[in-house]
Amino acid sequence: MSSKQIGLKSRKSSSKYANLPVSSTKSSSKLVTQVSVDDLRSPVSVERLKENVTVTVRFRPLSPREIRQGEEIAWYADGETTVRNENNPSVAYAYDRVFGPTTTTRHVYDTAAHHVVGGAMEGINGTIFAYGVTSSGKTHTMHGDQRSPGIIPLAVKDAFSIIQETPSREFLLRVSYLEIYNEVVNDLLNPAGQNLRIREDSQGTFVEGIKEEVVLSPAHALSLIAAGEEHRHVGSTNFNLLSSRSHTIFTLTIESSGCGENGDGGDVNLSQLNLIDLAGSESSKAETTGVRRKEGSYINKSLLTLGTVISKLTDVRAAHIPYRDSKLTRLLQSSLSGRGRVSLICTVTPSSSNTEETHNTLKFAHRAKKIEIQAAQNR
Numbered sequence: 001m002s003s004k005q006i007g008l009k010s011r012k013s014s015s016k017y018a019n020l021p022v023s024s025t026k027s028s029s030k031l032v033t034q035v036s037v038d039d040l041r042s043p044v045s046v047e048r049l050k051e052n053v054t055v056t057v058r059f060r061p062l063s064p065r066e067i068r069q070g071e072e073i074a075w076y077a078d079g080e081t082t083v084r085n086e087n088n089p090s091v092a093y094a095y096d097r098v099f100g101p102t103t104t105t106r107h108v109y110d111t112a113a114h115h116v117v118g119g120a121m122e123g124i125n126g127t128i129f130a131y132g133v134t135s136s137g138k139t140h141t142m143h144g145d146q147r148s149p150g151i152i153p154l155a156v157k158d159a160f161s162i163i164q165e166t167p168s169r170e171f172l173l174r175v176s177y178l179e180i181y182n183e184v185v186n187d188l189l190n191p192a193g194q195n196l197r198i199r200e201d202s203q204g205t206f207v208e209g210i211k212e213e214v215v216l217s218p219a220h221a222l223s224l225i226a227a228g229e230e231h232r233h234v235g236s237t238n239f240n241l242l243s244s245r246s247h248t249i250f251t252l253t254i255e256s257s258g259c260g261e262n263g264d265g266g267d268v269n270l271s272q273l274n275l276i277d278l279a280g281s282e283s284s285k286a287e288t289t290g291v292r293r294k295e296g297s298y299i300n301k302s303l304l305t306l307g308t309v310i311s312k313l314t315d316v317r318a319a320h321i322p323y324r325d326s327k328l329t330r331l332l333q334s335s336l337s338g339r340g341r342v343s344l345i346c347t348v349t350p351s352s353s354n355t356e357e358t359h360n361t362l363k364f365a366h367r368a369k370k371i372e373i374q375a376a377q378n379r
């Protein structure tokens with residue numbers, strides 16, 4: 001599958017390009033991977049697949065409420081790549097990177113997101129997920145606030161900076177913003193766009209009728225997100241409760257063309273960057289009402305499918321990847337093809353009040369990409 005295939009079908013591109021080319025964007029991160037266009041045409045090696053998929057865990061600090069209630073630390077970051085159980089240190093998991101509770105979102109961005117954004121600006125599809133139970137820090141990580149901007153605003157700013165730094169290419173950026181609630185796709189940029197269909201053509205899957213807006217500045221893109229939040233399916237009274245029951249996908253579609261030294265217009269790249277705040281991964285077993293159980297079963301199914309798809313991406317022998325088992329994975333099929341870059345950021349609380357749910361998140365993350373524990377084994 002080529003990097004030109006995209007998940008959300010693009011409208012006809014306008015001739016208005018913001019001026020920019022994509023140069024190689026340096027980062028201090030150890031996780032950064034560089035994939036050249038040639039790599040995209042040749043078979044994907046296991047090493048490359050593993051590099052394309054990074055799995056990280058981010059701890060939040062104990063909340064004031066957890067501290068008031070006398071909660072203790074149950075899980076902690078043991079070095080940069082291992083999470084360990086305080087009461088049973090032999091229970092430990094390794095990841096590409098583990099971020100402790102004092103790590104800033106900026107640092108998480110530089111390590112686990114910047115290379116995905118840089119790749120997307122070069123024509124390589126990218127997807128960044130925040131996965132975890134409700135109140136573990138997904139929205140803090142993806143959206144953040146004024147004081148601590150999240151990965152979405154940082155990515156949007158980064159994209160426009162790359163445009164400025166790349167005068168040899170012209171860029172056109174478009175955004176869309178959607179919600180998947182109970183396996184129904186709703187357009188957050190267009191209140192009339194409810195229950196949209198996912199369709200497929202020779203270029204891949206796309207959402208029929210989704211609104212895409214050309215954006216000319218970071219502030220413009222961020223104002224669209226703010227407007228989209230107003231259109232969330234969930235009522236404002238129980239926004240916090242229900243917002244944890246839906247997945248939201250913010251997509252930046254990036255089109256760029258080389259300015260072509262011989263006047264032929266050069267090459268054209270088309271790629272998508274999907275930034276996803278997933279529904280809370282808590283188990284729905286304890287739910288008693290029918291509505292909650294139904295929501296929970298849809299969420300569990302789509303998150304389970306997501307885990308299966310990501311884990312199969314790093315397994316070249318996997319014959320069948322079950323993209324069609326959920327709207328989320330079907331929609332992202334082109335981006336999750338193994339050639340795109342994927343960053344799964346799993347958010348957790350260290351608190352002893354949530355030991356089992358945190359353990360479930362850690363197991364999910366480990367299953368998505370198995371990494372052997374190397375250091376601090378015999379602590």
Ligand code: ADP
Pocket residue numbers: 059060061063101132133134135136137138139140141244347
């Ligand atoms: P989720 O979206 O997973 O339900 P939130 O992002 O809303 O969780 O986080 C729950 C609360 O914890 C919020 O008040 C948020 O500001 C705070 N929080 C989450 N992660 C962090 C962090 N890394 N550092 C400081 N506060 C955090």
Ligand code: MG
Pocket residue numbers: 135138139140243244
């Ligand atoms: Mg949230």
